[in-house]
Amino acid sequence: MSEVAVVGVGQTAFTGSCGVSIKELCFEAFKDALIDAGNLQPQDIDSSIICSAPEYDKQRSPAGAISEYLGLNPKPTFYVESVCSSSTTGTRVAYGLIKSGLNDVIAIVGFQKMSELSSKEVQERMGRGADIMWESPFGLSMPAGYALFARARMQKYGMTEEQLAKVKVKSSKYSVLNPKAIFQRELSLEEALGARPIAAPLKLYDCCSNADGASCIILASAEKARKITDPPIWIKGLGAASDNLSLANKPNLTGLTCSIEAAKQAYKMAGLEPKDIDVAEVHDCFTVAEMMAYENVGFCKPGEAGKLIDEGQTYIDGNIPVNIDGGLLGKGHPIGATGGSQVRTIILELRGEAGKLQVKGPEIGLVHNVGGVGLYGNVIIFTR
């Protein structure tokens, strides 16, 4: 059976307000990916998978509108959603379609225009992200959900607010070098620690920003990939898992069960171990989420994430560079576009095209993308 490769990656800048329509936003990322794939043309795409979180969209069934604007009809198009992990779920679906032989070249377009809604409307949707029957009626929000994990980790592992702040300090050091990132200011530890509380122990800079943006990833079968690009970057392993939506019913409140399970599957499929990974993008919607990810994808043992950030091991010159494009904390988090942006960074790193953010000679990269408060987990491993 044919291997599957990434042959093109594209992304818009992630901004507070893009000032264009969702179709125009997606066009920019799509064109960027086509050029990256050696000037591929829209007619070379066999199928498109459009990914976003629909509660932010005014357009009903966005796949139709976007496929028309990108000039992809009459090729099949459809919509995939798993909130913040939508575009890696789209990548997983595309992998299956190519492996089955149904398609050879697929474009995964992830987008979100969060500025389409007023902050009041965003706030209302935030309240419905929890179990609406037994948890939303208490006023649960996304930051509060992750704060419950943070407090449990402080209790069990002695994790500190300073360690959380250090994750954001690292993020800001790299986001200022990423022209597509929303956060363009290097933050001091004192400033991060002194920020106002959002959901204690999480403070303002422990939380990522809403953003507008789009990403596009083009996957191809081995035969096509070798014609399109040199070198193709191969998908070696994929893992996907789910966990309970109800926070109270999470089996584990100090890590994300869906991440642990997805990582296990991806390593097994790739025949690789955590120590083999040279560069990683993990889902840092909150600082505590990055710390949990260090443990959940196996870069350290449970409870040792604090040590990893204290020692600077996840910086660009550390043992395992993580989120050295700024991550969600630095880039902003346009929900449906985020997974594709993470994949793009890893592909550029593995090709040696990451510029100022280039890790030295990476061979194997990992993407970890989570939807909701530890609800859906995707892990993908890429190799040169």
Add this chain to the structure above:
Amino acid sequence: MGFEKFGKVNYTAETKVKDFVGFLDKGKIEGTQCRVCKKFYFPPRMDCNNCLAVDNMNWKEIDNEWVLVTYTTAYFAPTGFESDTPYILAIAESAEGFKVLARLSKEISQDQVKPGMKLKLVPVKLPQERIVYEFTSLSQ
């Protein structure tokens, strides 16, 4: 009393467990137990995911003793809860193995809040005939 009366903001008007709200109004915290396999649920549900029995549950009062697992003080609230901030959201576990999320009573001062502290669930009447439960200290 329908389920739409549960909580300050509610998105679920119709459910098979709407009677929960009537029990709560009478001061009772009720779960459901499957008549077939005896699995006990809290929060209540009418469909058994263990033996797949449908609508075959008895209401049963829970053992109302809980231990605080984790908590957060929310300074930012979703729509409808803005005037409540700051409030504490907590997850606690009961001796029967149930886990539930609820607010912590404002009568408990911030410096008293500690994982491991013992709690009980009590009904709280809200304006406009609404009702919810919250955790309060077991000793109170």
